[in-house]
Amino acid sequence: MKSLKENFQKKHIIIIGSGIIGKFNALELSELGFQITIIDPAQHKNSSNAALGLLMGNMYQKRKGRSWDLRKQSIELWPKWIKFLQKFNYELKIEKPLIQLTTNEAKFKKLEKFIYENQDQNLRILETDSLFIKNINKAFQTKNIKGMISFKDGRINAKSLLKTLDTYLKNKKINFLEEEIIKIRKSNNQWISITRKNEGIKSDIVIVCNSLKAVDLIDHLSHNIKLIPVLGQAIEVDINDAEVNLLSLPKQFNIDGKNIIPKSKNKLIIGSTDEYSTNPEENIFEKLTDFLDKKPSWLTKDKISKKWFGIRSRPDGNPSPIMKNLENGLIICTGFYKNGILLAPACSKWVANEIKNYFS
Ligand SMILES: Cc1cc2nc3c(=O)[nH]c(=O)nc-3n(C[C@H](O)[C@H](O)[C@H](O)COP(=O)(O)OP(=O)(O)OC[C@H]3O[C@@H](n4cnc5c(N)ncnc54)[C@H](O)[C@@H]3O)c2cc1C
Numbered sequence: 001m002k003s004l005k006e007n008f009q010k011k012h013i014i015i016i017g018s019g020i021i022g023k024f025n026a027l028e029l030s031e032l033g034f035q036i037t038i039i040d041p042a043q044h045k046n047s048s049n050a051a052l053g054l055l056m057g058n059m060y061q062k063r064k065g066r067s068w069d070l071r072k073q074s075i076e077l078w079p080k081w082i083k084f085l086q087k088f089n090y091e092l093k094i095e096k097p098l099i100q101l102t103t104n105e106a107k108f109k110k111l112e113k114f115i116y117e118n119q120d121q122n123l124r125i126l127e128t129d130s131l132f133i134k135n136i137n138k139a140f141q142t143k144n145i146k147g148m149i150s151f152k153d154g155r156i157n158a159k160s161l162l163k164t165l166d167t168y169l170k171n172k173k174i175n176f177l178e179e180e181i182i183k184i185r186k187s188n189n190q191w192i193s194i195t196r197k198n199e200g201i202k203s204d205i206v207i208v209c210n211s212l213k214a215v216d217l218i219d220h221l222s223h224n225i226k227l228i229p230v231l232g233q234a235i236e237v238d239i240n241d242a243e244v245n246l247l248s249l250p251k252q253f254n255i256d257g258k259n260i261i262p263k264s265k266n267k268l269i270i271g272s273t274d275e276y277s278t279n280p281e282e283n284i285f286e287k288l289t290d291f292l293d294k295k296p297s298w299l300t301k302d303k304i305s306k307k308w309f310g311i312r313s314r315p316d317g318n319p320s321p322i323m324k325n326l327e328n329g330l331i332i333c334t335g336f337y338k339n340g341i342l343l344a345p346a347c348s349k350w351v352a353n354e355i356k357n358y359f360s
Contacts, residue, residue, distance in 0.1 A: 004356075005033035011359065014039060014193050014203040016181045016217065017210030019048035020158070021333055023165040024344035025207055027081075028352045030172050037175040037201065039193065040210075047211065048340065050310025052234060052259050052271050053158035054252060055342045058122055059100055059150040061114045066319060070346045075152060077345035082156075088171065089164040096154035099132060099253035101147030103291060107256075108146045115148060122152040135248045136255075141296045145255065155252045155261065158341055177201070181210075184217050184330070191329055205329045205355060212313040214322075214334040223326055226316040229278050230337045231309055234271025235288055238305035241266070241298045256291040267305070274338075280309045312337040323347055325354050 011034050015022045018040035026036050057075040062068050078094060085092050102108050115123050126133055126147050133145055169176070179195040184206055186192075192200040208214045212227050220226065239246070246262040253260050261269040270288045275281065285301045292299075314337035315322050321343065322335040333351055336343065 004360075007359065008033040009035065011035065011205065012037065012203040013205040013207065013355070014191070014201060015207045015209055016040075016184075016193065017046075017208070017214075017334075018043040018176070019046040019209065019211065020051070020162065020165075020340050020344050021048075021211075021336060021347065022207075022209035023048075023162065023169065024348045025209060025333065025351050026169055026174055027165060028345075028348040029355065030169070030174055032352060032356070034355075037177060037203070038169070039177045039179050039181055039195070039201070041178055041180040041196075043178075047232070047310030047312045048158060048162060050232065050234065050272075050308050051158040051341050052261060052269065053156045053161065053341050054098065054254070054259055055094065055153055055156060056098065056100075056254075056339065057342055058120070058152040059098065059148065061110070063118065070321075070343050071339075073346035073349065074343050077349065078156075081345055085161075085164050085168065088167040089160065092156070092160060092164050094154045094156050095251050097149050097151045097250075098153035098155065099126065099147060099149050099250050101126070101133075101136070101145050101253060101255045103142070103144050103256055105144075111148050122150060124149050124151075132250050132253075136250070136253070139244045139246070139249055139296065140292060140299075141294065142292065147255075156341065161341070181217060184208075186327075186330075205331065205358070207351060208330070208332045209334060211334055211336075212311065214313070214332055218326060218330070218332060223324065223332075225318070225322060225324075225332070227313040227322075227335055228276065228316045230312045230314045231275040231277050231280065232272040232312060233275070233280055233284050233288070233307065233309040234269060235284060235304050236263070236267060236269050236306040237299065237303040239266050239268070239298045239303050243298050244296070258288055258291050278311055280307075312340070321347060323350055325358075329358065331355070 013034050015038045018038050057071040060071050181193045183194040190202045191206045246268050249262045315335040320335045324332050
């Protein structure tokens, strides 16, 4: 009897969309032996390239349900994938820990309750006298910040991760087509993906990972799938100021929902917003620094050295993400308006299991 891998080698899978979700699916399925083609007309201009890469898994406060299950699986899978991907980029790593802070007493009480009830050694309360908080207070001139530290959560540099996946995919000689798919249809037992140039590409399976545009390719009405755009913005400030050393701050932390990543002594990233729009707004500095009553003198609008945004898709009327086996050999994996980087390993595993079941 032929091995499963030999059987899979004859099966061709098309992945539409080459953000983190498309690329991670390609990695998982290529390791199982499938022939893969990824199709994307603009792989560097997507929301994955805008992501800050925070992996907020273990600090998620709901400890049951689908969302928690996906997070839990991803937390377990990430170390294995990092080890594997280090063969292609030895510098790839998850920077730990991750700190979540708030200026709101009621939110802090909730965090305390969560930590007390879970008795997880990897989660601890950070009181105002901890060194991390003291350094944050010194730099931001804040007083009332408190929160928690998660030793199991952290950050992966999203751009470096995408580049490493590209190196892997190239090394494995995975086909990549710089095309836009405008239609998919079934013909006998095969799927035909039609490009804008009106070329048809055949495959046994199609995985739709093209975020917002997924609804253009499937019968979204009968599958009850509606996606809405959510804009996320981030800024980099270059302070060029001896007043504060940004490297005295934790490597990554979050205050009242704003993620902060010191890059060097003088550079800091702050992100990101959740806006139900597709056009970046001008008052981004005010939005991203609204956790501060009074801004320290080094943090001013004119210090912004870079700003960027990404548009993600949020399912309307369904929980995020959308992972469905729509019909024989047509799978959708989209609607990652948040946490797409974190959830990529668990979601790719779900897709792989669906495909394995389909062929067995
Ligand atoms: C500022 C910002 C910060 C973020 N920070 C974090 C974070 O810290 N941690 C985290 O986990 N997540 C974060 N996210 C969220 C994360 O970026 C997303 O959840 C994730 O990138 C979604 O990936 P995706 O592959 O589904 O979509 P995308 O990366 O948007 O990729 C979709 C791809 O589909 C392609 N495509 C579209 N139509 C077609 C077509 N017809 N044919 C072929 N290809 C097509 C597009 O060109 C695109 O490349 C952040 C997002 C933003 C914007």
